[in-house]
Amino acid sequence: MEKRKSYQELLKEYTMTQNKNNTQEMQWYVEFLLNDLLQQRHERELRAAIDQALDQNDRKAFKRLSKELNDLVGY
Numbered sequence: 001m002e003k004r005k006s007y008q009e010l011l012k013e014y015t016m017t018q019n020k021n022n023t024q025e026m027q028w029y030v031e032f033l034l035n036d037l038l039q040q041r042h043e044r045e046l047r048a049a050i051d052q053a054l055d056q057n058d059r060k061a062f063k064r065l066s067k068e069l070n071d072l073v074g075y
Contacts, residue, residue: 039072043069043072043073046065046068046069046072047069049065050062050066053065
């Protein structure tokens with residue numbers, strides 16, 4: 001014979017499932033935010049290095065860094 005779950009047991013299972021879903025959503029959001037921050041930092045570093053290459057008239061470094069920046073931002 002099949003045992004029927006009480007309302008309290010069902011509510012507990014539902015709450016646990018909701019908490020798990022909320023945790024997964026929060027983890028996804030945090031990963032997205034961190035990846036975005038890392039990309040912004042990398043972009044700032046590349047722009048600073050490009051400025052430095054321009055100041056030093058280093059055409060080779062400028063081209064390499066510009067290509068890397070374009071690849072990063074999707075131009």
